[in-house]
Amino acid sequence: MASNTAIMGNLPSGIGICATIPDILYLPELVFGGLVWILVACTLVVPHNPQGWVMFVSVFCFTMTFIWLVVFACGGHRNRGIWAAADFAYHGIAAFFYLSASVALAKVTLDMNDGNLTQNYKLDISAVVFSYVATLLYFIHTILSAIRWKSF
Structure with a gap:
């Protein structure tokens, strides 16, 4: 548990963003x-x-x-407490935006279903699934960022 606290308590820079929680979620x-x-x-x-x-x-x-990834990778975050709060705020807003977009996209996709699985319908179904996955990733990142922010 101590190693997890050490990982969550610091804002990474450089290649460290590929190995720390929640920053490993940037790429997905x-x-x-x-x-x-x-x-x-x-x-x-x-x-x-x-x-x-x-x-x-x-x-x-x-x-x-x-x-955000480039700022963290280049080490542009000097005041770590403010950057941790900003990281939490950005990912919270992004999760909310993606949730609203996912619901709208799912509604439009359901409304255009006419019983045939056309190419556009299949693409829209894929977009809905990936949109909800992105929502989940941003939500998880928000929770983990909040935990990291509170540890400062």
Whole structure:
């Protein structure tokens, strides 16, 4: 348990982000967020408004997570308490955004089901699954970031 506390109590820099909890979740968040972005961009859905929100969330979270990863990898976080709180806040907002986008995407996908498994419908189902996986990853990262923030 002591080694887990040591891992959770420090903000990593450099290659340490690939071996510490919760920072090891950055790469899966980028992969699944990128998949949502690609799959939604590949489909043509008639109600553009929910799809626009899903695209905004996936592009915003992908970009911000990449920037966050680069800041941590380059060691740009000097005041560790503030950065730990910011990490918790960002991942909480990202989890909330992804949850709202996932629900909207699932609703649109269910509404366009006409009994045939067309290529667009299969892509949308995949996007919904990956969107919920990204939501789960961001939520887990939020909880682990909160634990790390409280340990400072």
